[in-house]
Amino acid sequence: KAGVTQTPRYLIKTRGQQVTLSCSPISGHRSVSWYQQTPGQGLQFLFEYFSETQRNKGNFPGRFSGRQFSNSRSEMNVSTLELGDSALYLCASSANTGFQETQYFGPGTRLLVL
């Protein structure tokens, strides 16, 4: 099976712009979670989508949003970019939602905001 894929792998934006990141989960997986990784804040959970519905949400402002399509692919959008949004954004998929599920991570999208 192909692993989790994320596009693009690298992205440079300027403050105030918006960005959309894409995640394709492992075939058959219905849950997609997004994480932000920065040197200062470490790894933080953004949100989880399962069967096109947001199931869980971390503590991020409303500028961060996401959605999931019927084929389980997910997109994450960040509007009005700030310098502090520069980070590695990781996507993870699992077969189902729930604590017991093993998550498989993609390689990440590295976003640089200038």
Next chain:
Amino acid sequence: AQSVAQPEDQVNVAEGNPLTVKCTYSVSGNPYLFWYVQYPNRGLQFLLKYITGDNLVKGSYGFEAEFNKSQTSFHLKKPSALVSDSALYFCAVRSYSGGYQKVTFGTGTKLQVIP
């Protein structure tokens, strides 16, 4: 509040020696504990998890972890370290809070295995 502590920023160990990467946690209710490894410029890879049952959990690449409820710890161990084990290791805890699943990661421990 839920928290995870990885008290060591870096652990150095000689190849062939046993290794331990420490993790302690604080959570209301039953903890669901995970270990992940991250190689440079790569995403996280799942190593092992504790949900319930046996306190000694075996995972990928020869790693294991021991859940200790009284000490609220979930230390990662391996009997014999390999140079290829050198990477960044993250401990994480998941629980329910206010109807939502909450995920908290530790700050990570860099493992350096010296040949």
